[in-house]
Amino acid sequence: MFLANLAILVLAGFVGFAVISKVPNTLHTPLMSGTNAIHGIVLLGGLIVLGTAATGVLDKVLLVIAIAFGTINVVGGFLVTDRMLGMFKRKPEVPQQKGSDDE
């Protein structure tokens, strides 16, 4: 089990390298906040442990905090990335507006 997972880990690392090397400087901020949102996936760890193993009060409190933290990471991360990228998306309209000004 562990060795299979380790293989997945190594391969995922190479995928990460391959995908990210192509990102232009301009998009580094959204990229960082996008990958930031993805590591909020630790939320799953909180769900698993709280859902299947936690019994004590302290355990439950800690895990609720962990899930809340993970959710903040995921939801916040994707939303701010979307807001930033939305600005880049508006770009194509600008030259058009300019074109109509010229008339």
Added chain:
Amino acid sequence: MNSVIEILYIVAFSLFIYGLMGLTGPKTAVRGNWIAAVGMVIAIIATLLTPGVSNWILIVLGIVLGALVGVPSARQVKMTAMPQMVALFNGVGGGAVALIAWVEFRTTDDYAGLAAYVPVTSLLAAIIGSVSFWGSLVAYGKLQEVLPGRPISIGSQQQLANLALLVAAVACAVAVGVGVNSQLLIIGVLVFAAALGLMVVLPIGGADMPVVISLLNACTGLSAAATGLALNNTALIVAGMIVGASGSILTNLMAKAMNRSIPAIVAGGFGGVVVAGAGGGDATDKVVRQTSASDAAIQMAYANQVIIVPGYGMAVAQAQHAVREMAKLLEDRGVEVKYAIHPVAGRMPGHMNVLLAEADVPYDQLREMDDVNGEFSRTDVALVIGANDVTNPAARTNPSSPIHGMPILNVDEARSIIVLKRSMNTGFAGIENDLYYDAKTAMLFGDAKSSVQGVTEELKAL
């Protein structure tokens, strides 16, 4: 059921990878981000399908709490405050990892009957997660200016102290791992790692913050991957590792752009150290030429080409919209306007691009350093707006300067230079900038936004 979950996980991480591929271009980026978000929703649903999940109310409570905090803060944060927001989101991710590792220790009866890799990976996650949480909080504090941006350090013993903390954290982890049954030891792991996180980031100057945030981002990713190994969860392993790898690349790229090695940055101290040989004493003898908004307006209005060099000062003054308006007026007069973006301008990689994009500056006017540097010699006016260290010619000419060797924008090659600046204070790195004393340079003192607006008014009046 388990194979259904595994298949959904495969779908989820395929969507992550596909989404990230979309982030490589401005056209596909928005969609890419949402594709990754859909992947996340699928991964969460898959996890909740695990047989025998209980504590539903608490699970929902945690998610609702997180959404209640996360959604409004993400909606309301200003673009200029984005670096600290990302630092904070990153920090809570690391905090979640640390808490999960702690509870895992408590609920598995000290890893009784589990294979050796479980405690190893789980404790590793605990250490990295805790470092990342507290380190990110300090980074947030510095960027939000709750904490002073200058390095806070205990001097030459710093590295020794950090090493001691690391050894202490690892020692506690080893003791826990080999079966010393003590709740105190696992808390020791978290506390020593927390102290390490604080001690590593506190001495790092504001100028190095983009690299630090990126590094902490990579750390949280790796700790998530370690949690995945401990919990046998493929989605966590893949997603965490992709973030870890991409964060490492990004950190490396930025460190290169600043001509600094990552170990040197983590060792701290740069950015705010009193600098010898870079000006200092003789600064008072040098003459600074001041200009007015109307002179600056005339100078630019009759130029063929103006290159705008934005820096953190523009972000602080929220001047991006004013800059865009001014640039439009110049373009209407037939002046060619370009923006020269240094890779580490601002407090986050790509920070300037986001701000200027917010102000509707066309994508093709934003020029990267290598692309634009050859153009300064053909440029009539270089307008520096709140940028400092990235324009300092000492990086090329003064071997004793701490930023010597850092790639800079060759602003000093322009035929004339106008610098918008609040005062003659040194920049985040605390280094005197010879550019300001150049005979070609005129200073326009004041808040960047009101200065730019002043110039705009004058341009309208011309």
